[in-house]
Amino acid sequence: xxxxxxxxxxxxxxxxxxxxxxxxxxxxxxxxxxxxxxxxxxxxxxxxxxxxxxxxxxxxxxxxxxxxxxxxxxxxxxxxxxxxxxxxxxxxxxxxxxxxxxxxxxxxxxxxxxxxxxxxxxxxxxxxxxxxxxxxxxxxxxxxxxxxxxxxxxxxxxxxxxxxxxxxxxxxxxxxxxxxxxxxxxxxxxxxxxxxxxxxxxxxxxxxxxxxxxxxxxxxxxxxxxxxxxxxxxxxxxxxxxxxxxxxxxxxxxxxxxxxxxxxxxxxxxxxxxxxxxxxxxxxxxxxxxxxxxxxxxxxxxxxxxxxxxxxxxxxxxxxxxxxxxxxxxxxxxxxxxxxxxxxxxxxxxxxxxxxxxxxxxxxxxxxxxxxxxxxxxxxxxxxxxxxxxxxxxxxxxxxxx
Numbered sequence: 001x002x003x004x005x006x007x008x009x010x011x012x013x014x015x016x017x018x019x020x021x022x023x024x025x026x027x028x029x030x031x032x033x034x035x036x037x038x039x040x041x042x043x044x045x046x047x048x049x050x051x052x053x054x055x056x057x058x059x060x061x062x063x064x065x066x067x068x069x070x071x072x073x074x075x076x077x078x079x080x081x082x083x084x085x086x087x088x089x090x091x092x093x094x095x096x097x098x099x100x101x102x103x104x105x106x107x108x109x110x111x112x113x114x115x116x117x118x119x120x121x122x123x124x125x126x127x128x129x130x131x132x133x134x135x136x137x138x139x140x141x142x143x144x145x146x147x148x149x150x151x152x153x154x155x156x157x158x159x160x161x162x163x164x165x166x167x168x169x170x171x172x173x174x175x176x177x178x179x180x181x182x183x184x185x186x187x188x189x190x191x192x193x194x195x196x197x198x199x200x201x202x203x204x205x206x207x208x209x210x211x212x213x214x215x216x217x218x219x220x221x222x223x224x225x226x227x228x229x230x231x232x233x234x235x236x237x238x239x240x241x242x243x244x245x246x247x248x249x250x251x252x253x254x255x256x257x258x259x260x261x262x263x264x265x266x267x268x269x270x271x272x273x274x275x276x277x278x279x280x281x282x283x284x285x286x287x288x289x290x291x292x293x294x295x296x297x298x299x300x301x302x303x304x305x306x307x308x309x310x311x312x313x314x315x316x317x318x319x320x321x322x323x324x325x326x327x328x329x330x331x332x333x334x335x336x337x338x339x340x341x342x343x344x345x346x347x348x349x350x351x352x353x354x355x356x357x358x359x360x361x362x363x364x365x366x367x368x369x370x371x372x373x374x375x376x377x378x379x380x381x382x383x384x385x386x387x388x389x390x391x392x393x394x395x396x397x398x399x400x401x402x
Contacts, residue, residue: 001297001301001362002297002300002301002356002357002358002359002362003297003358003359003360003361003362003363004353004358004359004360004362007350007353007358008347008349008350008353009349010349010353010358011117011121011349011352011353014102014114014117014121015117015120015121015122015349016121017102017103018074018117018118018121018122019121019122020072021072021073021074021103022045022046022072022074022122023045023046023047023048023072023073023074024040024043024045024046024047024048024073024074024075024076025047025048025049025050025073025074025075025076026047026048026049026050026076026078026107027050027075027076027077027078027088028051028077028078028079028107029051029078029079030049030051032078033049033050033051033078034049036076036078036107037049039111039179039210040115042125042127042176042177042208043118043119043122043123043125044123044125045122045123048073074103074104074105074118075092075098075103075104075105076104076105076106076107076110077089077104077105077106077107078107079106079107085106085107086106089104089106092104101114111129111179112129112306113129113356115127115129116128116129116352116355116356117352117356119176119177120348120349120352121349124348125176125177126174126175126176126177126348126351126352127175127176127177127178127179128175128177128178128179128308128355129178129179129180129306130178130179130180130181130182130306130307130308131171131178131180131181131182131308131309131310131315132182132184132307132308132309132310132319133164133167133168133181133182133183133184133309133310133311134148134159134184134185134186134309134311135158135159135164135183135184135185135186135188135191135193135194135197136157136158136159136185136186136187136188136190136191137150137153137155137156137157137185137186137326138156138157138158138185138186138187138190138191139156139185139186139187139190139217140187140190140217140219140220141187141217141219141242141246141384141386142386142387142388142389143383143384143385143386143387144385144386144387144391145278145279145280145381145382145383145385147281147320147323148184148185148186148323148326148327149323149324149326149327149329150186150327151387151389151390151391152327152328152329152390152391152392152393153326153327153328154328154390155328156186158190158191158192158193161193161196161197163312164193164197165197165200167310167311167312167313168200168201168204168205169204170313170340170341171310171340172204172205172208174340174343174351175208176208177208177209177210178208178209178210179210179211180209180210180211180213181201181205181209181211181212181213182213182214182215183197183198183201183212183213183214183215184214184215185215187216187217187219187220188214188215188216189216189219189220189222189226190220194214194226195225195226195229198212198214198226198229198230198233198235199229199233201233202229202232202233202235206233206234211236212233212234212235212236213235213236213237213238214230214235214236214237214238215237215238215239215240216237216238216239216240216256217240217242217384218239218240218241218242218243218249218252218253218256219249219252221252221255221256221259222256222259224263227259227260227263227265228263230260230263230265230266231263231264231265234266235265235266236266236267236268237260237265237266237267237268238268238270239253239256239257239260239267239268239269239270240270240272240384241253241269241270241271241272242272242383242384244272244383245272245382245383245384245385246384246386257269272383272384278380278381278382278383278384279371279373279374279377279379279380279381280371280377280379280381281320281370281371281372281377282324282329282369282370282371282393283369283393284369284370284371285371285377285379286371288367288368288369289368289369291368293361293362293363296361296362296363296367296368297361297362297363299363299367299372299376300318300357300362300363300364300367301357301362302372302375302376303367303370303372303373303375303376304357304373304375305318305319305320305372305373307319307320308355309322309323313339313340313341314337314338314339314340315337315338315340315351315354315355316332316336316337317335317336317337317338317354317357317359317364318336318364318366318367320366320370321336321364321365321366321367321370322336324366324369324370325366329369329393330365330366330369331365332365333361333364333365335359335360335361336359336361336364336365338351338354338355
Protein backbone atom coordinates (compact mmCIF):
# COMPACT_ATOMS: atom_id res chain seq x y z
CA UNK A 1 0.00 0.00 0.00
CA UNK A 2 1.27 3.46 -0.87
CA UNK A 3 -1.15 5.55 1.12
CA UNK A 4 0.75 7.61 3.67
CA UNK A 5 0.35 6.24 7.18
CA UNK A 6 3.62 7.54 8.65
CA UNK A 7 4.51 10.49 6.45
CA UNK A 8 8.23 11.18 6.34
CA UNK A 9 9.03 7.85 8.03
CA UNK A 10 7.68 5.18 5.66
CA UNK A 11 11.19 3.87 4.88
CA UNK A 12 12.74 4.23 8.34
CA UNK A 13 13.27 0.49 8.84
CA UNK A 14 15.13 0.04 5.53
CA UNK A 15 16.88 3.38 5.99
CA UNK A 16 18.19 2.25 9.36
CA UNK A 17 19.52 -0.91 7.72
CA UNK A 18 21.24 1.14 5.01
CA UNK A 19 22.85 3.40 7.62
CA UNK A 20 24.45 0.32 9.14
CA UNK A 21 25.80 -0.59 5.67
CA UNK A 22 26.89 2.80 4.27
CA UNK A 23 29.53 1.41 1.93
CA UNK A 24 28.72 -0.12 -1.47
CA UNK A 25 30.19 -3.24 -3.02
CA UNK A 26 29.66 -3.74 -6.76
CA UNK A 27 29.96 -7.33 -8.00
CA UNK A 28 29.99 -7.95 -11.75
CA UNK A 29 31.74 -7.18 -15.01
CA UNK A 30 34.57 -4.80 -14.19
CA UNK A 31 33.88 -2.21 -16.91
CA UNK A 32 30.15 -2.18 -16.13
CA UNK A 33 30.90 -1.83 -12.42
CA UNK A 34 33.13 1.15 -13.20
CA UNK A 35 30.27 2.75 -15.13
CA UNK A 36 27.88 2.24 -12.22
CA UNK A 37 30.48 3.53 -9.79
CA UNK A 38 30.61 6.81 -11.73
CA UNK A 39 26.81 7.12 -11.39
CA UNK A 40 27.03 6.65 -7.64
CA UNK A 41 29.93 8.99 -6.85
CA UNK A 42 27.49 11.79 -5.95
CA UNK A 43 26.71 9.85 -2.77
CA UNK A 44 30.17 10.50 -1.36
CA UNK A 45 30.42 6.98 0.12
CA UNK A 46 33.10 4.34 -0.28
CA UNK A 47 32.46 2.12 -3.33
CA UNK A 48 34.42 -1.09 -3.93
CA UNK A 49 34.39 -3.24 -7.06
CA UNK A 50 34.93 -6.96 -7.38
CA UNK A 51 34.85 -8.67 -10.79
CA UNK A 52 32.33 -11.50 -11.09
CA UNK A 53 35.08 -13.90 -12.19
CA UNK A 54 36.09 -14.33 -8.55
CA UNK A 55 32.82 -16.08 -7.78
CA UNK A 56 33.03 -19.42 -9.54
CA UNK A 57 32.33 -21.38 -6.36
CA UNK A 58 30.52 -20.84 -3.08
CA UNK A 59 33.88 -21.28 -1.33
CA UNK A 60 35.35 -18.34 -3.22
CA UNK A 61 32.28 -16.26 -2.46
CA UNK A 62 32.61 -17.09 1.23
CA UNK A 63 36.27 -16.10 1.35
CA UNK A 64 35.53 -12.88 -0.46
CA UNK A 65 32.50 -11.91 1.59
CA UNK A 66 34.24 -12.58 4.87
CA UNK A 67 37.36 -10.75 3.70
CA UNK A 68 35.31 -7.70 2.80
CA UNK A 69 33.52 -7.54 6.14
CA UNK A 70 30.21 -7.64 4.32
CA UNK A 71 28.25 -6.41 7.34
CA UNK A 72 29.30 -2.85 6.55
CA UNK A 73 28.43 -3.06 2.85
CA UNK A 74 25.34 -2.84 0.70
CA UNK A 75 25.98 -5.33 -2.12
CA UNK A 76 24.91 -4.60 -5.70
CA UNK A 77 25.03 -7.33 -8.35
CA UNK A 78 25.82 -5.64 -11.67
CA UNK A 79 24.51 -7.97 -14.36
CA UNK A 80 22.09 -7.26 -17.22
CA UNK A 81 20.61 -10.76 -16.95
CA UNK A 82 17.99 -10.84 -14.17
CA UNK A 83 17.83 -14.65 -14.21
CA UNK A 84 21.58 -15.11 -13.70
CA UNK A 85 21.64 -12.32 -11.14
CA UNK A 86 18.71 -13.92 -9.32
CA UNK A 87 20.53 -17.25 -9.07
CA UNK A 88 23.66 -15.55 -7.78
CA UNK A 89 21.73 -13.51 -5.21
CA UNK A 90 19.74 -16.57 -4.12
CA UNK A 91 22.99 -18.46 -3.53
CA UNK A 92 24.37 -15.68 -1.36
CA UNK A 93 21.05 -15.36 0.54
CA UNK A 94 20.99 -19.07 1.26
CA UNK A 95 24.61 -19.37 2.39
CA UNK A 96 25.30 -16.07 4.14
CA UNK A 97 22.04 -14.94 5.74
CA UNK A 98 21.79 -11.86 3.55
CA UNK A 99 18.35 -10.66 2.42
CA UNK A 100 17.48 -9.59 -1.08
CA UNK A 101 16.39 -5.95 -1.34
CA UNK A 102 17.73 -5.31 2.15
CA UNK A 103 21.40 -6.39 2.04
CA UNK A 104 21.92 -7.42 -1.58
CA UNK A 105 20.30 -5.99 -4.71
CA UNK A 106 20.15 -6.53 -8.45
CA UNK A 107 21.48 -3.28 -9.90
CA UNK A 108 18.36 -2.36 -11.91
CA UNK A 109 16.13 -2.75 -8.85
CA UNK A 110 18.52 -0.62 -6.83
CA UNK A 111 18.80 2.19 -9.38
CA UNK A 112 15.07 2.28 -10.16
CA UNK A 113 13.85 2.27 -6.56
CA UNK A 114 16.16 1.67 -3.63
CA UNK A 115 18.87 4.20 -4.52
CA UNK A 116 16.50 7.05 -3.63
CA UNK A 117 16.07 5.57 -0.14
CA UNK A 118 19.78 4.82 0.30
CA UNK A 119 20.74 8.32 -0.83
CA UNK A 120 18.44 10.20 1.52
CA UNK A 121 19.15 8.07 4.62
CA UNK A 122 22.89 7.51 4.16
CA UNK A 123 24.03 10.65 2.32
CA UNK A 124 21.11 13.07 2.87
CA UNK A 125 20.94 13.46 -0.91
CA UNK A 126 17.84 13.48 -3.10
CA UNK A 127 17.96 11.13 -6.07
CA UNK A 128 15.14 10.63 -8.56
CA UNK A 129 15.30 7.77 -11.05
CA UNK A 130 13.55 9.90 -13.69
CA UNK A 131 11.35 12.87 -14.46
CA UNK A 132 9.41 13.89 -17.54
CA UNK A 133 9.56 17.60 -18.45
CA UNK A 134 7.10 18.86 -21.09
CA UNK A 135 8.14 21.83 -23.23
CA UNK A 136 5.16 21.77 -25.62
CA UNK A 137 1.85 20.01 -26.14
CA UNK A 138 1.86 20.86 -29.85
CA UNK A 139 2.22 17.85 -32.16
CA UNK A 140 1.81 17.34 -35.91
CA UNK A 141 0.40 13.83 -35.50
CA UNK A 142 -3.05 13.06 -34.11
CA UNK A 143 -2.70 9.54 -32.71
CA UNK A 144 -5.93 8.03 -31.40
CA UNK A 145 -4.07 6.32 -28.57
CA UNK A 146 -1.74 9.22 -27.77
CA UNK A 147 -0.55 8.85 -24.20
CA UNK A 148 -0.48 12.65 -23.88
CA UNK A 149 -4.10 12.80 -25.11
CA UNK A 150 -3.35 15.28 -27.87
CA UNK A 151 -6.60 14.57 -29.82
CA UNK A 152 -8.62 15.67 -26.78
CA UNK A 153 -6.61 18.78 -25.91
CA UNK A 154 -8.16 21.95 -27.28
CA UNK A 155 -5.51 24.20 -25.75
CA UNK A 156 -2.29 22.99 -27.39
CA UNK A 157 0.58 25.32 -26.57
CA UNK A 158 4.31 25.93 -26.46
CA UNK A 159 5.34 26.68 -22.88
CA UNK A 160 7.11 29.94 -22.07
CA UNK A 161 10.88 29.47 -22.21
CA UNK A 162 11.62 31.74 -19.24
CA UNK A 163 9.11 29.85 -17.08
CA UNK A 164 10.68 26.55 -18.11
CA UNK A 165 14.14 27.80 -17.17
CA UNK A 166 12.91 28.93 -13.74
CA UNK A 167 11.30 25.54 -13.19
CA UNK A 168 14.54 23.78 -14.13
CA UNK A 169 16.48 26.00 -11.72
CA UNK A 170 14.06 25.19 -8.91
CA UNK A 171 14.18 21.46 -9.68
CA UNK A 172 17.96 21.25 -9.50
CA UNK A 173 18.11 23.42 -6.39
CA UNK A 174 16.32 20.52 -4.67
CA UNK A 175 17.29 17.39 -6.61
CA UNK A 176 20.94 16.35 -6.24
CA UNK A 177 20.88 13.86 -9.10
CA UNK A 178 18.39 12.36 -11.55
CA UNK A 179 18.78 9.18 -13.58
CA UNK A 180 16.78 10.40 -16.60
CA UNK A 181 15.62 13.94 -17.27
CA UNK A 182 13.36 13.56 -20.28
CA UNK A 183 12.33 16.56 -22.42
CA UNK A 184 9.05 15.56 -24.02
CA UNK A 185 5.89 16.88 -25.67
CA UNK A 186 3.90 17.01 -27.90
CA UNK A 187 6.65 16.85 -30.47
CA UNK A 188 9.73 18.46 -28.87
CA UNK A 189 11.37 19.22 -32.23
CA UNK A 190 8.47 21.62 -32.94
CA UNK A 191 9.24 23.67 -29.83
CA UNK A 192 10.65 27.00 -31.10
CA UNK A 193 13.02 27.43 -28.12
CA UNK A 194 14.31 23.85 -27.91
CA UNK A 195 17.90 24.85 -28.72
CA UNK A 196 17.86 27.43 -25.94
CA UNK A 197 16.27 25.07 -23.42
CA UNK A 198 18.66 22.18 -24.09
CA UNK A 199 21.69 24.49 -23.99
CA UNK A 200 20.52 25.98 -20.69
CA UNK A 201 20.07 22.56 -19.08
CA UNK A 202 23.27 21.21 -20.62
CA UNK A 203 25.43 24.13 -19.48
CA UNK A 204 24.08 24.39 -15.93
CA UNK A 205 22.97 20.93 -14.90
CA UNK A 206 24.39 18.22 -17.15
CA UNK A 207 26.63 16.98 -14.32
CA UNK A 208 23.52 16.26 -12.22
CA UNK A 209 21.86 14.14 -14.90
CA UNK A 210 22.81 10.58 -15.87
CA UNK A 211 20.73 10.61 -19.07
CA UNK A 212 19.48 13.86 -20.57
CA UNK A 213 16.99 12.77 -23.18
CA UNK A 214 14.34 13.83 -25.63
CA UNK A 215 12.06 12.07 -28.11
CA UNK A 216 10.77 12.58 -31.64
CA UNK A 217 8.05 11.14 -33.86
CA UNK A 218 10.36 11.61 -36.93
CA UNK A 219 8.15 14.23 -38.59
CA UNK A 220 10.80 16.94 -38.11
CA UNK A 221 14.44 16.75 -39.23
CA UNK A 222 16.58 18.72 -36.76
CA UNK A 223 18.81 21.41 -38.24
CA UNK A 224 22.58 21.35 -37.85
CA UNK A 225 22.54 23.71 -34.87
CA UNK A 226 20.22 21.44 -32.89
CA UNK A 227 22.30 18.42 -33.87
CA UNK A 228 25.45 20.10 -32.56
CA UNK A 229 23.67 20.80 -29.25
CA UNK A 230 22.47 17.20 -28.99
CA UNK A 231 26.00 16.00 -29.58
CA UNK A 232 27.71 18.55 -27.31
CA UNK A 233 25.63 17.69 -24.26
CA UNK A 234 25.41 13.96 -25.01
CA UNK A 235 21.61 14.08 -25.23
CA UNK A 236 19.88 10.82 -26.02
CA UNK A 237 17.28 11.03 -28.78
CA UNK A 238 14.54 8.41 -28.70
CA UNK A 239 13.22 7.91 -32.23
CA UNK A 240 9.68 6.51 -32.30
CA UNK A 241 9.31 4.46 -35.47
CA UNK A 242 5.68 4.66 -36.62
CA UNK A 243 6.40 3.77 -40.25
CA UNK A 244 4.38 0.55 -40.25
CA UNK A 245 1.24 2.51 -39.46
CA UNK A 246 2.23 5.71 -41.29
CA UNK A 247 4.36 4.53 -44.26
CA UNK A 248 4.63 8.07 -45.63
CA UNK A 249 7.00 8.80 -42.74
CA UNK A 250 9.57 6.33 -44.09
CA UNK A 251 11.71 8.88 -45.98
CA UNK A 252 11.68 11.27 -43.03
CA UNK A 253 12.56 8.44 -40.66
CA UNK A 254 15.51 7.32 -42.81
CA UNK A 255 16.81 10.87 -43.23
CA UNK A 256 16.47 11.60 -39.52
CA UNK A 257 18.32 8.46 -38.43
CA UNK A 258 21.00 9.10 -41.03
CA UNK A 259 21.55 12.65 -39.81
CA UNK A 260 21.71 11.65 -36.16
CA UNK A 261 24.28 9.03 -37.08
CA UNK A 262 26.35 11.53 -39.08
CA UNK A 263 26.52 13.81 -36.03
CA UNK A 264 27.34 10.86 -33.73
CA UNK A 265 24.26 11.57 -31.59
CA UNK A 266 23.21 9.06 -28.97
CA UNK A 267 20.13 7.45 -30.52
CA UNK A 268 17.59 4.93 -29.29
CA UNK A 269 15.15 3.49 -31.84
CA UNK A 270 11.72 2.56 -30.47
CA UNK A 271 9.77 0.22 -32.73
CA UNK A 272 6.23 -0.28 -31.45
CA UNK A 273 5.34 -3.95 -31.29
CA UNK A 274 9.01 -5.00 -31.44
CA UNK A 275 11.08 -3.55 -28.58
CA UNK A 276 8.19 -1.80 -26.87
CA UNK A 277 4.45 -2.31 -26.60
CA UNK A 278 1.87 0.29 -27.52
CA UNK A 279 -1.07 0.44 -25.16
CA UNK A 280 -4.15 2.58 -24.62
CA UNK A 281 -5.10 3.98 -21.23
CA UNK A 282 -8.62 5.03 -22.23
CA UNK A 283 -11.51 4.55 -22.71
CA UNK A 284 -11.50 2.28 -19.70
CA UNK A 285 -12.23 -1.37 -20.37
CA UNK A 286 -13.73 -1.59 -16.89
CA UNK A 287 -15.92 0.81 -14.92
CA UNK A 288 -13.89 2.00 -11.94
CA UNK A 289 -16.03 5.05 -11.10
CA UNK A 290 -17.69 3.30 -8.14
CA UNK A 291 -14.59 1.40 -7.01
CA UNK A 292 -13.72 1.48 -3.34
CA UNK A 293 -10.65 3.29 -2.04
CA UNK A 294 -9.05 -0.08 -1.34
CA UNK A 295 -9.60 -1.21 -4.95
CA UNK A 296 -8.14 2.02 -6.38
CA UNK A 297 -5.10 1.86 -4.11
CA UNK A 298 -4.48 -1.74 -5.20
CA UNK A 299 -4.87 -0.75 -8.87
CA UNK A 300 -2.38 2.11 -8.44
CA UNK A 301 0.10 -0.19 -6.70
CA UNK A 302 -0.27 -2.95 -9.28
CA UNK A 303 0.15 -0.49 -12.16
CA UNK A 304 3.32 0.80 -10.49
CA UNK A 305 3.84 3.60 -13.00
CA UNK A 306 7.52 4.67 -12.68
CA UNK A 307 6.98 7.88 -14.66
CA UNK A 308 6.34 11.23 -13.02
CA UNK A 309 6.12 14.65 -14.58
CA UNK A 310 7.66 17.85 -13.28
CA UNK A 311 5.59 20.88 -14.31
CA UNK A 312 5.16 24.42 -12.99
CA UNK A 313 7.22 23.75 -9.86
CA UNK A 314 5.29 20.59 -8.97
CA UNK A 315 6.01 16.87 -9.10
CA UNK A 316 2.95 14.99 -10.33
CA UNK A 317 2.18 11.59 -8.81
CA UNK A 318 1.29 10.08 -12.19
CA UNK A 319 2.27 11.62 -15.52
CA UNK A 320 -0.79 10.22 -17.30
CA UNK A 321 -3.11 11.73 -14.72
CA UNK A 322 -1.47 15.12 -15.31
CA UNK A 323 -1.66 14.68 -19.10
CA UNK A 324 -5.38 13.92 -18.77
CA UNK A 325 -5.87 17.04 -16.65
CA UNK A 326 -3.94 19.14 -19.19
CA UNK A 327 -6.22 17.81 -21.95
CA UNK A 328 -9.30 18.75 -19.93
CA UNK A 329 -10.42 15.16 -19.35
CA UNK A 330 -10.32 15.31 -15.55
CA UNK A 331 -9.75 17.76 -12.74
CA UNK A 332 -6.58 16.76 -10.97
CA UNK A 333 -6.72 16.36 -7.21
CA UNK A 334 -4.30 18.55 -5.23
CA UNK A 335 -3.12 15.49 -3.27
CA UNK A 336 -1.41 14.29 -6.48
CA UNK A 337 0.97 17.26 -6.52
CA UNK A 338 4.13 17.96 -4.55
CA UNK A 339 5.09 21.63 -4.69
CA UNK A 340 8.87 21.73 -4.44
CA UNK A 341 8.84 25.54 -4.25
CA UNK A 342 7.75 24.95 -0.63
CA UNK A 343 10.41 22.32 0.00
CA UNK A 344 12.83 22.52 2.92
CA UNK A 345 15.48 20.10 4.14
CA UNK A 346 13.14 18.69 6.77
CA UNK A 347 10.98 17.29 3.95
CA UNK A 348 13.65 15.23 2.18
CA UNK A 349 12.31 11.83 3.21
CA UNK A 350 8.73 12.89 2.55
CA UNK A 351 9.66 14.03 -0.97
CA UNK A 352 11.36 10.69 -1.66
CA UNK A 353 8.26 8.86 -0.44
CA UNK A 354 6.10 10.88 -2.82
CA UNK A 355 8.47 10.19 -5.73
CA UNK A 356 8.23 6.48 -4.95
CA UNK A 357 4.43 6.59 -5.08
CA UNK A 358 3.20 7.55 -1.64
CA UNK A 359 0.40 10.11 -1.32
CA UNK A 360 -2.50 11.08 0.90
CA UNK A 361 -5.04 9.07 -1.11
CA UNK A 362 -2.73 6.29 -2.28
CA UNK A 363 -3.89 6.58 -5.88
CA UNK A 364 -4.43 9.14 -8.66
CA UNK A 365 -7.80 10.52 -9.74
CA UNK A 366 -7.23 9.16 -13.23
CA UNK A 367 -7.13 5.61 -11.79
CA UNK A 368 -10.94 5.75 -11.94
CA UNK A 369 -10.82 5.86 -15.75
CA UNK A 370 -7.40 4.57 -16.83
CA UNK A 371 -6.58 1.07 -18.11
CA UNK A 372 -3.10 1.33 -16.64
CA UNK A 373 0.34 0.35 -17.89
CA UNK A 374 0.93 -2.99 -19.69
CA UNK A 375 1.61 -4.84 -16.42
CA UNK A 376 -2.15 -4.62 -15.71
CA UNK A 377 -3.26 -3.74 -19.24
CA UNK A 378 -2.12 -6.56 -21.54
CA UNK A 379 -4.06 -5.51 -24.65
CA UNK A 380 -1.74 -4.32 -27.43
CA UNK A 381 -2.96 -1.44 -29.62
CA UNK A 382 -2.05 -0.27 -33.12
CA UNK A 383 0.62 2.44 -32.71
CA UNK A 384 0.11 5.87 -34.27
CA UNK A 385 -3.31 5.15 -35.76
CA UNK A 386 -4.53 8.63 -36.72
CA UNK A 387 -7.80 10.25 -35.64
CA UNK A 388 -9.51 12.37 -38.30
CA UNK A 389 -10.44 15.13 -35.89
CA UNK A 390 -10.69 16.10 -32.26
CA UNK A 391 -11.91 13.45 -29.83
CA UNK A 392 -14.33 13.93 -26.94
CA UNK A 393 -14.98 11.83 -23.87
CA UNK A 394 -17.45 12.11 -21.01
CA UNK A 395 -15.61 9.75 -18.63
CA UNK A 396 -18.24 7.04 -18.87
CA UNK A 397 -18.70 6.32 -22.56
CA UNK A 398 -16.38 5.34 -25.42
CA UNK A 399 -14.50 8.11 -27.23
CA UNK A 400 -16.44 9.94 -29.92
CA UNK A 401 -15.33 12.26 -32.72
CA UNK A 402 -16.07 15.86 -31.74
